[in-house]
Amino acid sequence: MDLIKPGTHIDFVGKMGKAVLLSIVLILISIGSLIYHKGPNWGVEFTGGSEIQIKLAKDVGTEQIKSTLDKAGYPPQEVQRIGLQGDNEYLIRFSADLVKFDQIQSFQKKLEGIMSGNDDFKGGSILRVDYIGPKVGAELIEKAIISILLGCVGILIYVMLRFEFAFALGAVIALVHDTVITLGAISVTDKEFTLTIIAALLTIIGYSVNDTIIIFDRIRENMKKGGRATFDEIVNDSVNQTLSRTILTSSTVFIVLLALFFLGGSVIHDFAFALIVGVLVGTFSSVFVASAIVIFWRKKKGMTV
Amino acid sequence: MRASRGWIITILVFALLSALLLIPTVAGDALPGWWGKVFPDRGIRLGLDLRGGIFLLIGVDTEKAVDHELNGIDDFMTQELKSEKILIKGSEIKGDNLTLQFFTKEDLDKGLKVAEENFSDRADINESDLSLSFALKGSYLDDIQVRAIDQVKQVIENRVQELGLVEPSIQKAGADRILIQVPGASEKDRQRIIDIIKRSAVLEFKIVRDTGADQDVLMAKYGVKSPDELKSQGLMLVPGDTGTENEKFFIATSDSPVTGESLSDARLIFDEYGRPAVGFSFKGEGASKFGALTEKNIGQRLAIVLDGTIKSAPTIQERITSQGRITGTFTTEEAKDLALVLRSGALPVPVTVEQERTVGPSLGKDSIESGMLSMAVGGVLVIIFMIFFYRLQGVVADLALALNMLFILGFLSAFGITLTLPGIAGLVLTMGMAVDGNIIILERIKEELRLGKSPVAAIDAGYARSLWTVLDANITTLITALILFWFGTGPIKGFAATVSIGIISTVFSNVIVARVITNLIYQDRKVPVLSI
Numbered sequence: 001m002d003l004i005k006p007g008t009h010i011d012f013v014g015k016m017g018k019a020v021l022l023s024i025v026l027i028l029i030s031i032g033s034l035i036y037h038k039g040p041n042w043g044v045e046f047t048g049g050s051e052i053q054i055k056l057a058k059d060v061g062t063e064q065i066k067s068t069l070d071k072a073g074y075p076p077q078e079v080q081r082i083g084l085q086g087d088n089e090y091l092i093r094f095s096a097d098l099v100k101f102d103q104i105q106s107f108q109k110k111l112e113g114i115m116s117g118n119d120d121f122k123g124g125s126i127l128r129v130d131y132i133g134p135k136v137g138a139e140l141i142e143k144a145i146i147s148i149l150l151g152c153v154g155i156l157i158y159v160m161l162r163f164e165f166a167f168a169l170g171a172v173i174a175l176v177h178d179t180v181i182t183l184g185a186i187s188v189t190d191k192e193f194t195l196t197i198i199a200a201l202l203t204i205i206g207y208s209v210n211d212t213i214i215i216f217d218r219i220r221e222n223m224k225k226g227g228r229a230t231f232d233e234i235v236n237d238s239v240n241q242t243l244s245r246t247i248l249t250s251s252t253v254f255i256v257l258l259a260l261f262f263l264g265g266s267v268i269h270d271f272a273f274a275l276i277v278g279v280l281v282g283t284f285s286s287v288f289v290a291s292a293i294v295i296f297w298r299k300k301k302g303m304t305v
Numbered sequence: 306m307r308a309s310r311g312w313i314i315t316i317l318v319f320a321l322l323s324a325l326l327l328i329p330t331v332a333g334d335a336l337p338g339w340w341g342k343v344f345p346d347r348g349i350r351l352g353l354d355l356r357g358g359i360f361l362l363i364g365v366d367t368e369k370a371v372d373h374e375l376n377g378i379d380d381f382m383t384q385e386l387k388s389e390k391i392l393i394k395g396s397e398i399k400g401d402n403l404t405l406q407f408f409t410k411e412d413l414d415k416g417l418k419v420a421e422e423n424f425s426d427r428a429d430i431n432e433s434d435l436s437l438s439f440a441l442k443g444s445y446l447d448d449i450q451v452r453a454i455d456q457v458k459q460v461i462e463n464r465v466q467e468l469g470l471v472e473p474s475i476q477k478a479g480a481d482r483i484l485i486q487v488p489g490a491s492e493k494d495r496q497r498i499i500d501i502i503k504r505s506a507v508l509e510f511k512i513v514r515d516t517g518a519d520q521d522v523l524m525a526k527y528g529v530k531s532p533d534e535l536k537s538q539g540l541m542l543v544p545g546d547t548g549t550e551n552e553k554f555f556i557a558t559s560d561s562p563v564t565g566e567s568l569s570d571a572r573l574i575f576d577e578y579g580r581p582a583v584g585f586s587f588k589g590e591g592a593s594k595f596g597a598l599t600e601k602n603i604g605q606r607l608a609i610v611l612d613g614t615i616k617s618a619p620t621i622q623e624r625i626t627s628q629g630r631i632t633g634t635f636t637t638e639e640a641k642d643l644a645l646v647l648r649s650g651a652l653p654v655p656v657t658v659e660q661e662r663t664v665g666p667s668l669g670k671d672s673i674e675s676g677m678l679s680m681a682v683g684g685v686l687v688i689i690f691m692i693f694f695y696r697l698q699g700v701v702a703d704l705a706l707a708l709n710m711l712f713i714l715g716f717l718s719a720f721g722i723t724l725t726l727p728g729i730a731g732l733v734l735t736m737g738m739a740v741d742g743n744i745i746i747l748e749r750i751k752e753e754l755r756l757g758k759s760p761v762a763a764i765d766a767g768y769a770r771s772l773w774t775v776l777d778a779n780i781t782t783l784i785t786a787l788i789l790f791w792f793g794t795g796p797i798k799g800f801a802a803t804v805s806i807g808i809i810s811t812v813f814s815n816v817i818v819a820r821v822i823t824n825l826i827y828q829d830r831k832v833p834v835l836s837i
Contacts, residue, residue: 003694006755053668101658105496127668133659136362147792154784162777171781196727199800202789203734206782206804210738213781214745217774245748249741252690256683256737260730263682265675267354268730275734 030184048134057123204278323715352725357666463649508565567591697836735807742815
């Protein structure tokens, strides 16, 4: 069965101008949102602090949990419902300057007391307790940034060795593009920036390059064939020839990500969200952004084919 | 072209090995006893987030180890010069430096001689005005820190092991941290584990000179205003926790000739009133030192100092050599744990809890279930999708995918890589991307067919031309996964490991397994049309 009819010829290169404009708008929105929210909404892993995940028997609501804890002398920074409505799972968060390790220990005892003594909270249980000292957090941010940068450098070098510089530049700009827009989506939806999100970003980088390379590979092959086609035409042919693969693979990845998003449980939810955005943006950038950069760079250097 | 027999055998061996490695994961305790003797009996290790348990990152204060070292030099110099009737005016420790001040130039010269004789190997010694400074050498500094963290790890290992928990893991994490993981630990264990780990357990024995309810009044008796000034009299102020109002503070000798290091054993005992207490005994040299100390001070009170606080101060009735006890207001459990930490030795430097994660067993169970469910649903959808688009070749790709999953899980089990929740997510994602290689190859074969090639020639060309595309695409992904593995900690590392193994196994499945199956189907047959 053919998804794309053989001989289909869509003028991708001709649409690159508009596509790049769309990319620029998305990037500006992303950066704007990050500035408006004063940077990413760092999770406790980075800022230090504590997180306690509880499961209650009744649907108590975040406000009541918050006021009960206020009264108990442990005002939380945030109480958030996680998972699906019927799960009655909540995340209680304390910021680093509020909580020392010993405090979280005594808080936990207090919480256990509340959950056995108060009618509304009866039958609740503590699912998870996370405490992260501020020192570890600062180191994690550093490590996260280094690993993303190193990832880019590694890819740049590999693509440069296997292709030529223009392609490496296109691949890296495309992946920076995908990372920034995914970050923007996380920021716009006000999701927390956690360690799992870092893992998701690196996976997106990997996916984005993977997708880009397959088109590049075809461009290189078509360049070797010679003939009288211009570079723009070669790019257009290559994108068209790999189009079914691009759509089919993105679809399979998208299918499993949807499964993860809806069925993977509360912890995986945001991870799946980031990946879904990343795959969509990554597919778009492989087709439009990466090749546009290669075309632009080669024209600038006066290269024809 | 024929399906190479060598590859068929290789694939079958891999599949069999993977299956064997996975049987313990599925069967659990139902395995017969002889299994472990013939085959590996440990399956996939589940992370703390999946099975529940405690994860603790302990920061080791290695700076304190440097302080101890400099204090040691200070003490040695003071003692050594005292025997030559030279008094040191003052001393100061700042970072990696110790400075000693002298009264006269003559004293300084003698001090320099003693210093050079004893410490020139580990410190740079400089004189200026009337002071002598010791700056620890870089390599020696590293040594001190490495030794400190090794000792802390050893002590914590002893302590955690004695608690009798299942499979605790204690590892060094970086230059100044220790990672402790106790899977399956209950909420009740948690508090106890943390208390036992944090306990310094420095045990010292001193002789009591005086006691009082107020530290200022007590110090005034000795004509000093601050605890530091007591030092020149060979005394120090120690807080007391003996339960008596007028014994809140003690003045005691500052040196402790016997310490917890000389203990041979410590255990829970009950005193004459049936209250829990800790009994201890000394080994060889410790026993004779303790004998000498008690003999010299009969009629005086012996201060038993634990972590800087006097726990009890019995009057010495007679020379004691081997046995002693610490009484106090303990519960049985507390006395038992105190005995445990004394037995396992003192922490050479203080530690702090830098990160803690406790996952209840129910969350772990939920996570596994939702992880498995999403994997099953995702997998089935991908399988249907592939058959819908590629018919028989889709079935081949699905077979390769199933074998791929088997290989990956077998790998995880073989290398003892811990499967975490992000790891499961990584597996689900791998499933989505695993068919990519096959899609590239199958699309290529279709193109070749359109060019008018025969089915077998199209298959050959499709595989040959796609090889580097598949490799290039996957190597770049592998680069990011490996970097993530290098830099990641805890659950992220597990995720990166799973993805890395996934990529390698996927390339193998795409390029070799699918090819071999395809060849088996079309081998020696004149196929007019490919089912693709």
